[in-house]
Amino acid sequence: MSISLDTGVRFSLEIDGVATTAPAGATILDVCRAVGVDTPTLCYLETLTPVNVCRVCVVELEGARTLVPACSRVVEDGMKIRTDSERVRASRRMVLEFLASSVDVSLADDMQRQMKRYGAKPERFGAEARTVRQPVKVDNELYVRDYSKCILCYKCVEACGSDAQNTFAIATAGRGFDAHISTEFNVGLPDSACVYCGNCIGVCPTGALMFVSEHEMREAGTWDEARQTKTDTICGYCGVGCTLTVHAQDNEIVKVSSPADHDVTHGHLCIKGRFGWKFVGVKKRRSDG
Amino acid sequence: MFGAGGGTNSYQEVEDTDCIFLWGSNARETHPIFFHRVLKAVRRGAKLFVVDPRKTVTAQWADSWLAINVGADIALANAMANEIIRLGLEHREFIANATTGFEAYRACVQSYTPERAESITGIPAETIRAAARAFASSERAVICWTLGITEHHNATDNVLALINLALLTGHVGRYGSGLNPLRGQNNVQGGGDMGAIPDRLPGFQALSDDAARTKFDKAWGVTIPPERGWRLNEMFDAAERGELRTLYIVGENPAVSEADRHRAEAILKSLNHLVVQDITLTRTAEMAHVVLPASTGWCESEGTVTNSERRVQRVRKAVDPPGNARDDIDIVCDVARRLGHDLGSPTAQQLWDELRTLSPMHAGMSYARLEALDGLRWPCYDENHPGEQFLHARLWENPVRGPRAPFNVVEFEAPVDEITHEFPLLLTTGRRLDSFNSGVQTGQYTSPLRRGESLDLCPQDALRFGVRDGERVRVRSRRGSVEVPVRIDDTVRPGLAFMTFHFDVQTNMLTIEANDPKSGTAEFKATAVRIDKLEVGAATAGE
Amino acid sequence: MDLHHLTDEPTAEERAAVDALLGPYLENGVSGREARSQRHLLLPALHAVADRVGWVSRGALGYICRRLTVPPADAFGVVSFYDLLSTEPLPPLTVRICDDVACMAAGCDALIGDVEKRFGPEGASNSGAAWLRSPCLGLCEQAPAALLTSAGVKPRVAALAPAALASIEAALANSAEAALGNSAGIDVDEPCSLPQAGEPQLRLLRRIGRGDPLDLDAYRGAGGYGALSRAFDLGPDGVIREILASKLIGRGGAAFPTGRKWEAVAREPEHPHYVVCNADESEPGTFKDRVLMEEDPFAVIEAMTIAAFAVGSEQGYIYIRGEYGRARERIVAAIAAARAAGLLGADVMKRGLRFDIEVRRGAGAYICGEETALFNSIEGFRGEPRNKPPFPVRKGLFGKPTVVNNVETLVNVLDIVTNGGATYAAIGTPDAAGTKLFCVSGHVAQPGLYEVTFGTTLRALLDRAGGVRGGAALQAVLVGGAAGAFVLPDELDAPLTFAGMREVKAALGSGVVIVFDQSVDLAAIVRRIARFFRHESCGQCVPCRIGTVRQEESLDRLALAHGAGVDDEMRLLHEIGQVMRDASICGLGQTASSAVESALAKLPVFGAGRSA
Missing domain, CATH: 1.20.1440.230 (NADH-ubiquinone oxidoreductase 51kDa subunit, iron-sulphur binding domain)
Incomplete structure (x- = not known):
């Protein structure tokens, strides 16, 4: 969510002993980023309302009984914040270990980096630790849902819901460890409200939600990001002017996304922009050419 | 609008406004990402009014759905003006300072009482009154429209009726207030910007303006004739008369997309020489004498497009075009060379930079700035100019700089294709979320949402015509007929049917080439049809 | 909204249940934001269906979603959040048997073993009935406890405590008969355990056990509504001054000064303001609020009315945990009586106050006792807590300034307003004013609800409850419930204050005292x-x-x-x-x-x- 930071008021605060200032309305995370403090986040995304559920961004705020989430705690004058105390490190490490011990995070690149940074050892909860392992859901031609990889960051629910698409095809169902992302009565996507905008996939940080095209290439072992180019261009359909990032591998489009920081899309697209590129590579064009 | 043809507001303003009219626009399906902005506004508290004959998914979000009879838009707009004036909610200061022709307008709308409009539009008078009050009394208000306004024989009058409403209430030239056509294709706006209009040079400079023409003459080393050219519909008319014998079509599929398809095909077939430059072998290309395979604009070539908020944006080459397909610029320059004109081998950027020297409103838009700023909105006069967020702020200066904005008296006229006992249903057309126009591009991906073409009827009409959901029927207009399955759909109302033109069913066999004299757009939105059952001995409406 | 709905149709019964709550279905009803503003009726509508048929089918959920303009996936997320709602078929009769801490001490495992032998495995339908395990039912003083729910035209939630195989069998048979119209229905005796009833020093409990709790005249005759009358004389600021002076601290477990809450809400410029009574008492071992609501419902209503007057609220909600059938019935009846007597409504006591109270019913989720989760639950969302800040006094129910108080806290308000804050502050200890209710259960001679002055020692409280049952040796006391801590036999002299409990690394919490003798594992x-x-x-x-x-x-x-x-x-x-x-x-x-x-x-x- 963009917060209007322009009230003119600036607060003085201290981060890891260094004095700094921040505009009223900024979050601790905003300040951390502004001063270059690497703060891990999983459920946070600039374009979505902070749900502060993953708790990996917690910091120590002087005078507070518990740690506070940097992503959603708004700064106040005189705050003294520690982002690298043993208490903070322990919490972050545990959160990463909790997740990695329950969820397949093999495709969550940023999380892997943070796990290394905090020395997370998810295996210490034992081989019998409960996980969310389950079969992959393939029920339509465009999406694959592999909830074994879901860390329940709520981003897809927010993108499908009131933060962007307002389609509400998915929500969190169940409770506690059984909480999961689901359609109504767990019906397949074709029976649900899904309009295949792909915005849930666009915000998924762990690869739990994936385009069929990518999933199939990964299964076949041909997906190779090192060989891919990413080119920003404008969608060829309606006149809204959405920026598309075209991911191409060996001169073939393999995926389309949109930059989260783009003013027109905020990273969101519709089914046409997201999937309507197949014609570019169809044989008919080749042979006639 | 008042000079340059473009929406007056940025998308951000739509998010920040207090009252939104989506008029003849099913933005939820046709401009989904723009509709995200509308939803943000709605969630913030803005009121949403949707004017549409169908209870579209867009209308389902509305605080008030104005279920209008097809083609009755002017009656509605004038009745809203009538109510606004009756309540004294017109912006007198703005009218006095920035407009002309108010008295004639007032006299015209006097007869459009909400009660009279109810009988024309089918919208209850009270609903019209409430909409008028909300529009006039909101601090900020925008009207956005799409083809529901422009695909009519009186399209320009429809637009003028909306402009009148904005002038009446001062809802133009301010942040969050204005008039915005949502463009149906990714570069409709850019085509206009570049002068692909019969009476305009790039940058909306009038062809009739000697100084402007001389500037281009000098730059291009030619003498540009001062007479306006033909619109597409005029070209077709000329071809029919035998005056136009050669046609070079770039990236259009008129064989499918033109109204009254029988006629369009006949005209294309009658040409001496038809050249089609396109990215795939379209139906039109199949009829061509020469086909020039082109690269895809948005991913196989470099250049710019302009979106519905006047933002010029860069398109970039992500993949090489297949086989012999070539960039449009290269093809055009090669054709020119064969015709004896060496235009060189300019890059897209070189062409753009030339444009910047000729079109003042684009002058400040260097490629570097377009890249760095994610595009710029015109007008952008120099490299320090941020680009205008909204247009016509000058109308709020006192005295007004430049010409005042005129009210235009416009009267309601019914659609051309008459509903009769023989053709008792009104067929309107539109798009679906997952498909685009004639389906050349979108037909190539598998959409779980796609159900193919259908004739959408409300349950009452299905009963009336004795047809079942899924039953194939023949839909017949005064011009042609097509076979299509029926779909029972309660978003259409009694007397109204709906089809798209995304699929193999040739919907435009039915539609009428009744063109707006000012814009040349055909009345795709209103065709009188009837339903013929296919089974022998069917109960109703035989041959 | 352009919602995509399930195609399943509701049964006639399900439709009737929803229509009885929401009124008849109109094809072209409300639209836009008006349509979207009905979401707070989601949980009541789900209850209506479950009350009628025992569970929530696709057809029923779909119908509710169409009626309330709620996305089906969202509604499914909500229904699947609550223990008392099922999206799988359940028979109309269910018995939930508590297997939580206090009932474990009372031998619930043996009871469950018997029930399993008699009725088959948990959840299986056996001649129209099924049994389920349950977390604490708030009947700890009568453990082991069970809860009978019967769906139908006259749904019922009734406690069976203490429960035994025989009483469960009898209740099921009786309910089945009632469903067939052959009997008037279950009539379970639900005694309340107030060993101190009638003792002169009682403050919070002084009205309890003295006649019909739903007799408004009797309540007023005993001084009821005197506090509200006095509040009108004091004015809103005056009331808040007295609450501040009383040093009243919230009794729900978080121990926040009540006066500061009220003051903050009263000062918030944004309106409307809401008063919410948190009666979602679910901490294992806690039953005090149930007893207050069942035995002194007008006191709760009067105190909420005073809060509303003080903070400028016209609408109150009381969120009662779903398992508390009798408490809910009595509160509903008392609200109706108060409304009829002009003590709620457009002009309370003809003193110009507009205030009314809506009863909301939980559906089996401990977390909904957390104040922001409770708001979400009322609003028709999953009972997930919100991040704080912002605190409820600024952004609470429906995003508006909200006072949320526990039942016991509110009942304290009456004496404070009547006698003055200073008088109240003089009771108890300097850091803990007033009296406190303790829910004593487990291996004591006289389990029940006790009111003692702050500062009384744990030993004195246990003595008052007759000591360990049968004179056995004490193993430990669990103070504060599941969220609490164990206190050992050598720590019993700790005073029952916030500080005193800290000394022994425990916390008062909601006043749970569960006593374990040596027999407990x-x-x-x-x-x-x-x-x-x-x-x-x-x-x-x-x-x-x-x-x-x-x-x-x-x-x-x-x-x-x-x-x-x-x-x-x-x-x-x-x-x-x-x-x-x-x-x-x-x-x-x-x-x-x-x-x-x-x-x-x-x-x-x-x-x-x-x-x-």
Whole structure:
């Protein structure tokens, strides 16, 4: 969510002993980023309302009984914040270990980096630790849902819901460890409200939600990001002017996304922009050419 | 609008406004990402009014759905003006300072009482009154429209009726207030910007303006004739008369997309020489004498497009075009060379930079700035100019700089294709979320949402015509007929049917080439049809 | 909204149940924001269907969604959040048998064994009835407890306590007969256990046990509504001054000064303001609010009305836990009576105050006792707590300034307003003013609800309850419930104050005192507590969602571990506890390790005190 930071008021605060200032309305995370403090986040995304559920961004705020989430705690004058105390490190490490011990995070690149940074050892909860392992859901031609990889960051629910698409095809169902992302009565996507905008996939940080095209290439072992180019261009359909990032591998489009920081899309697209590129590579064009 | 043809507001303003009219626009399906902005506004508290004959998914979000009879838009707009004036909610200061022709307008709308409009539009008078009050009394208000306004024989009058409403209430030239056509294709706006209009040079400079023409003459080393050219519909008319014998079509599929398809095909077939430059072998290309395979604009070539908020944006080459397909610029320059004109081998950027020297409103838009700023909105006069967020702020200066904005008296006229006992249903057309126009591009991906073409009827009409959901029927207009399955759909109302033109069913066999004299757009939105059952001995409406 | 609805149709019964709540279905009803504003009726509508047919089918959920303009996926998320609502077929009759801490001490395992033998496995339908395990039902003083729910035209939620196989069989038979119209229905005697009834020093409990709690005239005759009358004389500022002066502290467990809450809401410029009574009492071992609502409902209503007057609110909500059938019935009846007597409504006591109260019913979720989860539940969302700040006094129910008080806290308000804050502050100790209700259960001679002055020692309270049953030796006392801590026999002289309990590394919480004699397997009790939190975690934040699972797994391993393995598990448990305490969103996660850590530190069964 963009917060209007322009009230003119600036607060003085201290981060890891260094004095700094921040505009009223900024979050601790905003300040951390502004001063270059690497703060891990999983459920946070600039374009979505902070749900502060993953708790990996917690910091120590002087005078507070518990740690506070940097992503959603708004700064106040005189705050003294520690982002690298043993208490903070322990919490972050545990959160990463909790997740990695329950969820397949093999495709969550940023999380892997943070796990290394905090020395997370998810295996210490034992081989019998409960996980969310389950079969992959393939029920339509465009999406694959592999909830074994879901860390329940709520981003897809927010993108499908009131933060962007307002389609509400998915929500969190169940409770506690059984909480999961689901359609109504767990019906397949074709029976649900899904309009295949792909915005849930666009915000998924762990690869739990994936385009069929990518999933199939990964299964076949041909997906190779090192060989891919990413080119920003404008969608060829309606006149809204959405920026598309075209991911191409060996001169073939393999995926389309949109930059989260783009003013027109905020990273969101519709089914046409997201999937309507197949014609570019169809044989008919080749042979006639 | 008042000079340059473009929406007056940025998308951000739509998010920040207090009252939104989506008029003849099913933005939820046709401009989904723009509709995200509308939803943000709605969630913030803005009121949403949707004017549409169908209870579209867009209308389902509305605080008030104005279920209008097809083609009755002017009656509605004038009745809203009538109510606004009756309540004294017109912006007198703005009218006095920035407009002309108010008295004639007032006299015209006097007869459009909400009660009279109810009988024309089918919208209850009270609903019209409430909409008028909300529009006039909101601090900020925008009207956005799409083809529901422009695909009519009186399209320009429809637009003028909306402009009148904005002038009446001062809802133009301010942040969050204005008039915005949502463009149906990714570069409709850019085509206009570049002068692909019969009476305009790039940058909306009038062809009739000697100084402007001389500037281009000098730059291009030619003498540009001062007479306006033909619109597409005029070209077709000329071809029919035998005056136009050669046609070079770039990236259009008129064989499918033109109204009254029988006629369009006949005209294309009658040409001496038809050249089609396109990215795939379209139906039109199949009829061509020469086909020039082109690269895809948005991913196989470099250049710019302009979106519905006047933002010029860069398109970039992500993949090489297949086989012999070539960039449009290269093809055009090669054709020119064969015709004896060496235009060189300019890059897209070189062409753009030339444009910047000729079109003042684009002058400040260097490629570097377009890249760095994610595009710029015109007008952008120099490299320090941020680009205008909204247009016509000058109308709020006192005295007004430049010409005042005129009210235009416009009267309601019914659609051309008459509903009769023989053709008792009104067929309107539109798009679906997952498909685009004639389906050349979108037909190539598998959409779980796609159900193919259908004739959408409300349950009452299905009963009336004795047809079942899924039953194939023949839909017949005064011009042609097509076979299509029926779909029972309660978003259409009694007397109204709906089809798209995304699929193999040739919907435009039915539609009428009744063109707006000012814009040349055909009345795709209103065709009188009837339903013929296919089974022998069917109960109703035989041959 | 362009909602995509399920195609399943509701049955005539389901439709009738929903229509009875929402009125007849109109094809072209409301639209736009008006349509979207009905979501707060979601939980009542789900209850209406479950009350009628026992569970929520696709057809029923779809119909509710169409009626209320709620996305089906969202509604499914809501219905699947609550224990008392099922999206799987359930027979119209169910018996929920408590297997929580206090009932364990009362031998619920044996009862469950008997029930299983008689009726088959948990959840299986047996001639129109099924039994289920349940967390604490709030009937701890009459343990072991069970709860009977019967769906139908006249739905009923009734307590069976103390429960035995015979009484369960009888109640089921009786209910089945009632469903067939052959009898008037179940009539279960629900005695309330007030060993102090009638004692002269009682303040909060002084009206209880003295006649019909629903007799408004009797309530007024005993001084009822005198406090509201006095509040009108004091004016809103005056009332808040008295509450501040009284040093009243919230009794729900968080111990926040009530006057400061009221003052903050009264000052908020944004309106409307709401008054919410948190009657979602679900902390295992707690039953005080149930007794207050059942036995003194007008006191709760009068106190809410005073709060509304003080903070400028026209609408109050009382959110009563779903398991409390009788409390709800009585509160509903008392509200109706108060309304009829002009004590609620457009002009309360003809003093110009407009205020009314709506009763909302929980559906089986401990977390909804957390104030912001409670708001979400009322608003028709999943009962997931919100991040704080902003606090409810600024952004509470429906995003508006809200006073939320526990039932017991509110009842204290009456005496404060009547006698003045200073008088109240003089009772108890300097850091803890007034009296406090304690829910004493487990192995004591006289379990029940006790009111004592702050500062009374735990030993004195236990003595008042007759000491350990049968004169047996005390093993430990669980103070504060599942979120609380163990107190050992040598710590009984600690005074029952916030500070006094801190001294023995415990907390008063909601006033739970569960007494265990030597017969109890405390390790099993601790594992039950861990299971409780795992089951009740809303699942929103990682530390709690996964931490409660890992904590339970670790305790299970610990039970089998020896040597170095024990130390490893203990270390792991401490780490798990720390991240839950430090990084969870709400109090549930932050206290989910309290009892476990207390047990590890104190209980001999975990090796504590062996030798340091």
